[in-house]
Every structure is written in C-alpha cells, then in structure tokens.
Amino acid sequence: MKDTRRGAETLELASESLLAINKYGFQGKFKIWCLQFMLIPKLLWPLLVDDICSTTVEAIEAKINKYKRKWLAVPPGLSDVAMHCAKSGAMRKE
Incomplete structure (x- = not known):
C-alpha cells in the first residue's frame, strides 16, 4: 500500500x-x-510506521485542535502555547 493512501x-x-x-x-x-x-x-x-507527509499530519493536528478548543470552551484568540504550556498564565493556580 502506498504511503500517500495511508496518509489519507x-x-x-x-x-x-x-x-x-x-x-x-x-x-x-x-x-x-x-x-x-x-x-x-x-x-x-x-x-510512526508509514512515511506520511507533514501536510497530512498538520491537517490531523488542526482537526484535533479545533475539537479540543470546542470541547474545552476556550476563547478563539487563545494561542496554542497557552493551551499546552503548564507555565502559561492561563494554567496558573493562584
């Protein structure tokens, strides 16, 4: 099977x-x-196994991020860094 097909x-x-x-x-x-x-x-x-192009991986990541933002109800302007960084201001415990 071709890797382009596996990516799709x-x-x-x-x-x-x-x-x-x-x-x-x-x-x-x-x-x-x-x-x-x-x-x-x-x-x-x-x-890990197939040689899937980076654009396909980025498309998968974009879909995942879209749903994560929806499920967590974060504002659309919140950066990805703020969502994933434990030391960002959004994640601090006071």
Whole structure:
C-alpha cells in the first residue's frame, strides 16, 4: 500500500473518530480523555510506521485542535502555547 493512501486513510480515521467522540453526551473534559487515551494512541501507529507527509499530519493536528478548543470552551484568540504550556498564565493556580 502506498504511503500517500495511508496518509489519507489516517486523516479519514481521525475525522470520523473525532466526530464520533463529539456525538457522545460527555462533558468536554471526558471527550478530551477519550482523545488522549483512545484516539491518539490509535493514530500513532500509522504515523510512526508509514512515511506520511507533514501536510497530512498538520491537517490531523488542526482537526484535533479545533475539537479540543470546542470541547474545552476556550476563547478563539487563545494561542496554542497557552493551551499546552503548564507555565502559561492561563494554567496558573493562584
């Protein structure tokens, strides 16, 4: 199987899985848990084994980030650094 085809299949798997997680009646934090412990490990294998181009990986990352922002109800102007950095002002505990 060609790696370009595997890239398209992986992108389709990510899209379908994100839609399925989104349809569940869970709160956002539980959807993030499903993403972190169920979907991402499922996506890692083809990304590690096959030579998938970086544009496809970036497209998958963009879809994941879109849903994460929706599920966590963060403002659209919040940067990715603020979402993922433990030392950012948004994550500090007072």
